[in-house]
Amino acid sequence: MRSFRLDEYRIEEEPFYQPTGDEITLFEAAYHNQLPILLKGPTGCGKTRFMEYMAWRLQRPLITVSCHDDLTASDLVGRYLVKGGETVWIDGPLTQAVKAGGICYLDEIVEARKDTMVVIHPLADDRRVLPVEKLGTLIEAEPEFAIAISYNPGYQSVLKDLKQSTRQRFVALEFNYPTPELEQAIIVRESGLDESRARGLVKFAAMTRNLKGSGLEEGASTRLLVHAAKLMVAGVSPLSACRGAVAQALTDDPEMLASVNELSSSLF
Amino acid sequence: MAHPSPLSEDAIRQRLDRLLEVEFSFRDTSLPAAAIARLPATQQAWLLEWVQRVASTHVELGYQLACKGVEASRLMSAESFAEWLYHAMDRYDAEGLRPALLVLEHYPEFAAEQQARRQGALLRNHEGVLNRFLQGLSGRPLKLAEAEVIFTDSETLYLPTLQSLLPTPQQNFELYKVSCALLWAQIRFGTLRALLREPSIEEPFLQLFHALESLRLEACLERELPGLHRSLLQLEQALGSTLPEPWEVLRKGLSAPDVDASDVIRMAHQNLGQLSPYPARGYQGTLKPERVRSCMEHRVQREKARFRVGLNTLLEDLKPADRAEAAETPRLHASQGEDQDVFSGEIEILLDDMPLPLPEAMQSLKRSILLDLGEIPDDYLQPAGPGEYDPSLLQDESRDADDVWHGSYHEEGAWLYDEWDFQRSHYRRNWCAMRERQITPVYDDFVNNTLQRHHGLIKHLRKTFEALRHENRRLKRQREGEDVDLDALVEALSNAHLGFEMSDRLLTRMQRNERNIAVIFMVDMSGSTKGWINDAERESLILLCEALESLGDRYAIYGFSGMTRKRCELFPVKRFDETYDDEVKARISGIRPQDYTRMGFAIRHLSALLRETEARTRILITLSDGKPDDYDGYRGQYGIEDTRRALVEARRSGVHPYCITIDEQARDYLPHLYGPAAYSVVDDVRSLPLKVSDIYRRLTT
Numbered sequence: 018m019r020s021f022r023l024d025e026y027r028i029e030e031e032p033f034y035q036p037t038g039d040e041i042t043l044f045e046a047a048y049h050n051q052l053p054i055l056l057k058g059p060t061g062c063g064k065t066r067f068m069e070y071m072a073w074r075l076q077r078p079l080i081t082v083s084c085h086d087d088l089t090a091s092d093l094v095g096r097y098l099v100k101g102g103e104t105v106w107i108d109g110p111l112t113q114a115v116k117a118g119g120i121c122y123l124d125e126i127v128e129a130r131k132d133t134m135v136v137i138h139p140l141a142d143d144r145r146v147l148p149v150e151k152l153g154t155l156i157e158a159e160p161e162f163a164i165a166i167s168y169n170p171g172y173q174s175v176l177k178d179l180k181q182s183t184r185q186r187f188v189a190l191e192f193n194y195p196t197p198e199l200e201q202a203i204i205v206r207e208s209g210l211d212e213s214r215a216r217g218l219v220k221f222a223a224m225t226r227n228l229k230g231s232g233l234e235e236g237a238s239t240r241l242l243v244h245a246a247k248l249m250v251a252g253v254s255p256l257s258a259c260r261g262a263v264a265q266a267l268t269d270d271p272e273m274l275a276s277v278n279e280l281s282s283s284l285f
Numbered sequence: 286m287a288h289p290s291p292l293s294e295d296a297i298r299q300r301l302d303r304l305l306e307v308e309f310s311f312r313d314t315s316l317p318a319a320a321i322a323r324l325p326a327t328q329q330a331w332l333l334e335w336v337q338r339v340a341s342t343h344v345e346l347g348y349q350l351a352c353k354g355v356e357a358s359r360l361m362s363a364e365s366f367a368e369w370l371y372h373a374m375d376r377y378d379a380e381g382l383r384p385a386l387l388v389l390e391h392y393p394e395f396a397a398e399q400q401a402r403r404q405g406a407l408l409r410n411h412e413g414v415l416n417r418f419l420q421g422l423s424g425r426p427l428k429l430a431e432a433e434v435i436f437t438d439s440e441t442l443y444l445p446t447l448q449s450l451l452p453t454p455q456q457n458f459e460l461y462k463v464s465c466a467l468l469w470a471q472i473r474f475g476t477l478r479a480l481l482r483e484p485s486i487e488e489p490f491l492q493l494f495h496a497l498e499s500l501r502l503e504a505c506l507e508r509e510l511p512g513l514h515r516s517l518l519q520l521e522q523a524l525g526s527t528l529p530e531p532w533e534v535l536r537k538g539l540s541a542p543d544v545d546a547s548d549v550i551r552m553a554h555q556n557l558g559q560l561s562p563y564p565a566r567g568y569q570g571t572l573k574p575e576r577v578r579s580c581m582e583h584r585v586q587r588e589k590a591r592f593r594v595g596l597n598t599l600l601e602d603l604k605p606a607d608r609a610e611a612a613e614t615p616r617l618h619a620s621q622g623e624d625q626d627v628f629s630g631e632i633e634i635l636l637d638d639m640p641l642p643l644p645e646a647m648q649s650l651k652r653s654i655l656l657d658l659g660e661i662p663d664d665y666l667q668p669a670g671p672g673e674y675d676p677s678l679l680q681d682e683s684r685d686a687d688d689v690w691h692g693s694y695h696e697e698g699a700w701l702y703d704e705w706d707f708q709r710s711h712y713r714r715n716w717c718a719m720r721e722r723q724i725t726p727v728y729d730d731f732v733n734n735t736l737q738r739h740h741g742l743i744k745h746l747r748k749t750f751e752a753l754r755h756e757n758r759r760l761k762r763q764r765e766g767e768d769v770d771l772d773a774l775v776e777a778l779s780n781a782h783l784g785f786e787m788s789d790r791l792l793t794r795m796q797r798n799e800r801n802i803a804v805i806f807m808v809d810m811s812g813s814t815k816g817w818i819n820d821a822e823r824e825s826l827i828l829l830c831e832a833l834e835s836l837g838d839r840y841a842i843y844g845f846s847g848m849t850r851k852r853c854e855l856f857p858v859k860r861f862d863e864t865y866d867d868e869v870k871a872r873i874s875g876i877r878p879q880d881y882t883r884m885g886f887a888i889r890h891l892s893a894l895l896r897e898t899e900a901r902t903r904i905l906i907t908l909s910d911g912k913p914d915d916y917d918g919y920r921g922q923y924g925i926e927d928t929r930r931a932l933v934e935a936r937r938s939g940v941h942p943y944c945i946t947i948d949e950q951a952r953d954y955l956p957h958l959y960g961p962a963a964y965s966v967v968d969d970v971r972s973l974p975l976k977v978s979d980i981y982r983r984l985t986t
């Protein structure tokens with residue numbers, strides 16, 4: 018049987034996070050005013066890392082739920098399980114966070130099923146309660162509890178859009194790829210790569226981001242660059258590192274792959 | 286037949302006479318027949334088959350092939366030979382008999398070119414990669430086009446059709462790449478901008494400037510794209526080009542990072558007459574300032590208009606209320622970074638000293654303006670209402686299909702589709718010009734009458750279709766799930782009491798069963814549907830829409846018709862993103878018989894549309910009254926084979942085609958077209974409305 022021990026969700030060491038604007042102040046202000054937070058931004062630009070950093074900074078346990086298209090409300094709230102001939106109620110991650118005053122971070126919220134909104138809405142406005150339908154109870158959130166959700170506006174599917182009734186409950190923080198200098202610093206810091214090759218990677222990323230919309234759904238994220246940098250530090254040649262960590266991760270289209278590889282081989 | 290014996294000269298001559306319709310012409314087949322007779326049997330059969338295929342396009346072409354085929358086949362491989370003939374037939378399709386005959390005539394040149402092609406790289410084959418390569422480099426779309434010489438007008442890069450200076454295709458591709466990068470560098474590192482500032486440009490000056498500037502650009506590339514510069518050096522070596530002595534010294538001076546294009550202009554002025562340009566390397570292009578000027582002027586004007594209008598909308602969005610009160614215009618200015626380089630230096634637009642966040646489209650406009658001008662001039666920062674500019678500057682041109690038809694015919698703005706010629710066993714390239722045209726909506730009581738007449742039927746359809754809707758189902762006895770399955774639990778507990786093992790399947794789980802279907806109905810609007818068939822079609826569509834609305838599948842309806850390959854027409858009745866409203870109903874009511882039944886283009890276009898739609902199952906249903914038929918030879922086997930080919934293409938790309946027809950003879954050819962399972966013949970036109978919905982229901986369950 019699974020169990021959640023909240024202490025495991027406490028972050029002991031300071032995670033590396035490079036602020037790109039006033040997002041830390043904004044988050045703190047929102048947190049202290051008990052406002053829910055919405056993180057917007059493309060994949061791999063540091064949303065999850067930011068949450069870890071903020072949880073560490075505020076010294077609250079962070080429970081991250083990566084949403085997928087089969088995630089239901091009871092996955093968040095909890096469910097009855099059968100244990101030795103008896104039914105036992107097990108709290109879900111959201112209930113745990115609500116009770117213990119942790120931060121619950123729902124990653125890629127648009128992926129979850131629509132019924133999850135039923136439990137998120139009352140938590141995300143001034144009621145701050147979690148209805149547990151199966152127990153017939155309402156749980157009032159601890160003052161330290163916070164809910165944060167993330168979503169990627171880049172997905173252009175009509176099916177995956179946040180409803181106004183949901184978005185208008187949240188304080189929104191926009192994330193984007195960091196500026197070239199910052200991104201370079203992040204790569205160096207995360208992977209230990211030398212400055213000049215890190216600069217090359219950042220340039221490469223900018224080139225792939227130029228291709229967004231003309232064959233690529235997304236440009237290379239900072240995360241991918243860090244992967245490539247780590248490979249390079251491990252002794253892989255820059256070309257193969259870009260090919261494996263970036264180009265292949267971005268697309269399957271052979272012509273696109275060829276173009277992206279030409280770009281990386283021009284740079285290194 | 287392991288070793289068929291060769292045909293005699295007489296037999297060949299008879300065959301040629303038949304193929305080339307000698308009876309009605311003055312063609313003499315004795316010479317070609319004699320030449321062919323000397324070939325081995327397999328060669329003879331092969332060549333004669335080609336003569337037949339080519340003669341199906343035009344008899345004269347077939348005759349010319351018969352005359353020259355033997356000689357040509359000696360010069361070319363079988364593959365090149367086929368390439369040569371396809372090329373000739375394409376020319377015939379596009380330009381007529383004379384150019385096609387010229388292609389046949391000039392087979393030695395073609396053979397030589399084929400040789401070059403084998404070692405060379407074709408722009409056509411690498412266009413996709415180079416295009417994206419450039420897009421990645423520059424961030425503004427640059428077009429590629431074929432031309433004799435390498436140059437750019439700042440929007441389009443012109444490259445030779447075939448690059449074959451070096452012995453391998455890979456090296457020749459590298460040549461293309463390096464040429465592209467150098468042309469891009471001309472735009473990126475200010476070459477064109479500096480050049481256009483010169484009041485008058487004489488040819489010797491231009492050449493000297495270009496020679497000097499190329500060295501500077503190569504140095505820029507070395508700094509920006511070291512990998513590319515390495516392959517540039519390799520190419521230089523492979524081409525065996527070396528710089529004359531004084532130039533090596535100059536190269537060092539030009540390689541300093543702080544040299545810019547205006548320095549090079551000055552240098553060119555100083556050295557004019559004393560220094561002669563080194564011979565151009567194979568990847569180097571030329572400069573055509575007059576082309577750049579005209580292209581740039583147009584773009585600058587357009588972008589200025591778009592930028593100012595864009596700023597205006599941006600400001601209105603930002604503070605709609607404030608601005609109305611404070612009548613003063615907001616202060617906008619561009620921050621000029623320390624760094625003069627337009628790329629690394631972030632130039633931001635400041636609104637009252639706060640950076641103004643620009644949306645994606647404006648960002649790329651800004652980038653493009655910076656590339657042309659090197660700065661954002663102040664008058665760009667005056668927001669302008671859309672009324673201040675000619676709307677044609679603000680929108681990309683598009684033409685109304687109806688207008689095009691009224692003028693003389695041209696292919697501008699049309700979708701071009703290939704068509705399969707079964708006799709040739711090859712496509713006719715860009716053969717059909719297709720346009721979308723609007724149906725004039727007819728607001729009459731046709732829809733209401735239909736709904737009333739089929740009142741009971743609609744009720745029935747709705748009910749059966751609603752039953753299809755997969756509501757969420759609760760799965761019992763699951764290992765994982767959100768709720769306890771009480772039945773299973775009771776059973777398991779009693780089992781446990783009896784000493785049996787307790788099952789772990791004790792939970793229930795909701796299973797989503799989403800119908801994920803996109804369907805396009807392709808409705809025959811040919812002249813032959815006039816009368817009751819047209820009525821039945823329209824009624825079917827109404828019933829179908831009513832039923833589909835209750836089902837929730839994504840659907841679209843298009844009518845198709847046309848007359849000759851130059852006027853293929855699709856009539857959108859309901860697009861995917863439109864709702865079934867009064868307008869759509871009026872369009873259904875307004876469906877009128879048009880001309881002929883050309884099907885290939887419609888299938889190709891609509892299956893391309895389907896492919897763009899996100900759905901697990903994609904269906905293309907054709908509603909037709911007869912076999913493919915058009916005015917210009919698109920009938921009989923030709924039409925059927927092209928349609929079949931289009932269906933095969935559709936199926937291969939993941940679209941399920943299905944045909945509903947009321948043609949009684951359809952049983953003869955439909956199995957050939959759709960395969961035996963994928964069609965229905967409706968015998969009674971009156972039952973069409975019911976049948977269509979019924980068939981759809983069966984098809985999707």
